[in-house]
Amino acid sequence: MPSDRPAARRPYAARMPLEERREELLDAALRVLVRDGYGRLTISAIAAEAGVTRPVVYDAYGGIDPLLHALLDRTRQRALDATLALIPTGGVRIELDRWMLEAADGLLRAAQSDPETWRPVLGLIDGAPPVVRERTEGTLALVRGFVADVLRTNLDPGTELDVEVVAHSLVALVQEFARLLLTRPDEYPKERLLAAYAGILALRRRP
Template identity: 35%
Template sequence: MARARTEPPPRRRYAKRLLPADRREQLLDTALRIVAAAGFTEVTIAAVAEHGGVTRPVVYDSFGNRDELLAALIERETSRMRAAVTRALLDDHDSGDGPREVLITALRRFLSDVRTMPGTWRLVYFPIDGVPPLLRDHIRKARNEFRLPLRLRLGEWLASQPPAAGGDAVDLDVLVEIVQGGLQTLARRVLDDPEQFGVERVLAAIELLLGEIA
């Protein structure tokens, strides 16, 4: 009787070799996707290894433990937020454009960054299960950092406007609060429904409101 042929066992698949820095970024990207889908409580070394298609030792080579991984993720994402604020509100200060154009350009850059980095900005604008205290502190600081350059841009724009009828000046502090709160709402809409709330559509409404205030 002929012996049945036995298939060799499938070869184990190994993760593609990456430079340590590239592997670290890949694992942080994986952790961010887990956060977006299920919250911080679901981020574990095992989950990152499974979703990233690597073994646990590969993850441990980059991060000593879960806390180290989360701290690195929070630091990376808040650094991206700060960079986005700098690009939007502080770059090209001497571009030669008028205050209104500078302000609109700044808001366009900010909302565009929100749209292109949804995972990062969802950490700020949406409730997520198991948010670590460290992230809350970073977000609070990021919002304060955002307020200062926003106040600068709005102040430049107000200074360029003719005096209001009756001599009643627009209160800059109140305007900053209104605009920042409005941007928070708009950012959520851009993240939630980017097709319906495109950046240019949102900016058209902002320009109309600025015209009404002026």
């Protein structure tokens, strides 16, 4: 062999302005996250997934923490937008039973149509570090607040209920349904879950 080739230089990845690169890195990071969990969400893995070398990631985000922060922000915003679209605000009066069903339906649809966003949000990704729990909890608190408002506005005046705990319960319940839908869709398709939910709600009227 005449030339012991000097470690074959890696072909350059397509160049990209910083902002665009940042978005692409977030996309790559989300793929890694959903596929492998937080435990394997490393700078190395993200760079490999995006087809670039690690310094590119450092130039774009400075480290895993800012990157994760940005990823959580983007994901949170998407999920929150979809969720708040289902909740009437500003003291609008609605029919509670009907709304609870429609909102559940809407949320299950959202989760089903964009699982990459919702799996992390629903806590279905393994290895979540504390920062994830904190941020998720903050978002959930917001949603629970809106749900509680809806309840206060629309519950029969006579009803004595701990609205905050009930809001907690409703949100937890719908979340659990969404988890079932995403993890065992064959066993628990949307129709089954909604029918069961309707059955539970109906107990309130048929003594």
